[in-house]
Amino acid sequence: MRPSAEERSHEEPHNSPQPPSTSAKKYLPTGFFSGYPTRLTAHRGERRPGSDQGDVQNVARARQVRAEITRQAILDGAAVAFDLGGFEGTSLSDVVRNAGVTKGALYFHFPSKEALARTLMDEQLLIAERVPATDDPGLQTVIDLSHQMAHGLRTDVRIRAGIRLVIEFGSFTHPDPTPYDAWIDTCRTCLTPAQQRGDIHPSLDIQDLSTLLVGAFTGIQVTSHVRTRRQDLHTRVTDLWNFLLPTIVPPQRIALFHPTGTPGTIPITSAH
Amino acid sequence: MRPSAEERSHEEPHNSPQPPSTSAKKYLPTGFFSGYPTRLTAHRGERRPGSDQGDVQNVARARQVRAEITRQAILDGAAVAFDLGGFEGTSLSDVVRNAGVTKGALYFHFPSKEALARTLMDEQLLIAERVPATDDPGLQTVIDLSHQMAHGLRTDVRIRAGIRLVIEFGSFTHPDPTPYDAWIDTCRTCLTPAQQRGDIHPSLDIQDLSTLLVGAFTGIQVTSHVRTRRQDLHTRVTDLWNFLLPTIVPPQRIALFHPTGTPGTIPITSAH
Structure with missing residues (x-):
């Protein structure tokens, strides 16, 4: 059984999430969307006022949205760096500077320059x-x-x-x-x-x-x-x-x- | 007026020699052979026994042959390194090690990694x-x-x-x-x-x-x-x-x- 999105965000921060199923693309080969980035709309839920569980869920969702914004900023920063310098000519410092994130945030989402490159190659x-x-x-x-x-x-x-x-x-x-x-x-x-x-x-x-x-x-x-x-x-x-x-x-x-x-x-x- | 090959070997050690004229290739565009490597047979001369001038010429020729052997060794060593690591992944130390030459010999023939790369790209x-x-x-x-x-x-x-x-x-x-x-x-x-x-x-x-x-x-x-x-x-x-x-x-x-x-x-x- 696959872990939930929340579990995965802690246990496997470096793996790309699975793609949403899109019936119009059903003819495409398996694995075609392996690099599909998380969409911000993927976990839209209903607010239940006065519910502690609802507050907890909202906090978790807000955290997830922030994490995804960071992840996309990192990919944008990495894209600019790789487009300019290629793989060998790019350092993680370039990515951090372009993305305006901390090195810790970068490593939370991508363990290495190679992981960043592979995500962009899939995209x-x-x-x-x-x-x-x-x-x-x-x-x-x-x-x-x-x-x-x-x-x-x-x-x-x-x-x-x-x-x-x-x-x-x-x-x-x-x-x-x-x-x-x-x-x-x-x-x-x-x-x-x-x-x-x-x-x-x-x-x-x-x-x-x-x-x-x-x-x-x-x-x-x-x-x-x-x-x-x-x-x-x-x-x-x-x-x-x-x-x-x-x-x-x-x-x-x-x-x-x-x-x-x-x-x-x-x-x-x-x-x- | 172009300097002779001997003059060029001192004055312009970093420029590739001009190609020998080959009538069979006359339809090829100008500059097509700009990276043509010096051939060891290009300056074959006759030995005049007992002539001081002959000895001087022979010493010069021997030096030129040795220089060309070194140049080809450098290009072979560079080719192995570039084929494996590409431009960014190759250092001049790799080239020196592969070629079995000194760093001084390398710099005599090629002022930079870029000059080496351009010669191989032309070839x-x-x-x-x-x-x-x-x-x-x-x-x-x-x-x-x-x-x-x-x-x-x-x-x-x-x-x-x-x-x-x-x-x-x-x-x-x-x-x-x-x-x-x-x-x-x-x-x-x-x-x-x-x-x-x-x-x-x-x-x-x-x-x-x-x-x-x-x-x-x-x-x-x-x-x-x-x-x-x-x-x-x-x-x-x-x-x-x-x-x-x-x-x-x-x-x-x-x-x-x-x-x-x-x-x-x-x-x-x-x-x-």
Whole structure:
């Protein structure tokens, strides 16, 4: 039996809480949301006036809310530091200074720089939440995911830090295939029904295609970052789809797909 | 006027020597070989017995050969260290220990860790030398280059260190588009005549295609490294070409190209 949230906050302060169940994401692979941050709304309860138990519960809730605010501040501070300096170039002192918390608070939530890095590396997988068409996954879902990730990289320091850490820390310093495998699983989970309904040539190997997409996207965003500070990232991602779609999709279906992402789903300001 | 090699060895010990001119590589972009290491055979001279001047010259040559041996040992030691620890995780003490040289010798050749890193980052561009069909560049030249780079990553610690540094140091710590731009230029230089002779659809933008290829390869080798320690790298590179060639090449010409590389040009042991 799993301990309650309160018990866990004392016994396992360093583990990420489990994700809330979201039926719209049921097609996503197990473990996909392992890094899901606690939401402040997760333990909303009713106040019972005059009840000692209610007061105790409220104090406990207030403490939990404060702890979560601290935890998020630490992750924000860490994201700024990792985005700037990478894993090796960041110290816990940088994080404490950026976050405006004590070293004790930092250690209560994260036992090490590695634990912080792993939480941010997991968080980038949350981008999948921002894609609307998740109840009926298909090829366009993957196209939209790639543009949402591009948008996240351009606008969200936590996404940027997560990807830098995945590439540096998770590929070289402490090689860990988990983030790559999770994205490949997500692609396969979307592309398998796409192939079943005839949007993808029946002869194509979906696992190979998913592996190619994740590998290609990884490098395309690196080169866009270094060459243009990601100014051309949406254009480069659109190129990837324009070059791949004629091989992937039967000719009579190709007009159904938007290589630039489903219109209206990506904020227009970022669609360079 | 440029100083002679001897003058440079005293006045500019930290600059990389210029590459020897190789007519077969004349189509490659200017600056492509800026990191070309001095070859030990570059200053072979004739001994004139009984001549004082000959003795002086021989002493100078012997000194130069020793200096070059030291320089190569330093680069080998640095490559092992950078491949293992990346830029931030490597100290000059690691390099000195790996190379078996004194700190003074290290500083004579390279003023800083950054200078060492930049030399190794430039060196990976030399892989283009290993592709035979360089006098008549075309689409197959780029395919062969991608497999030669894959082979270099699997077998050569200096290539591995160079690529890790390009991705970490040259993309995040000190963003520098030079290596990416050099590879994009190389692709464009090969693909432009390919398009002129009808091997590539006339409507395709060669600059966009070259940018896509370099970006995609960059990420494909990262994911192959972290997921399989590059065991599947040739397979993944072949996938890239299998997915792209139907979009790039007119149907009646597609059989002319080998997505696995020109048969016989990649050592068979590495063609996983």
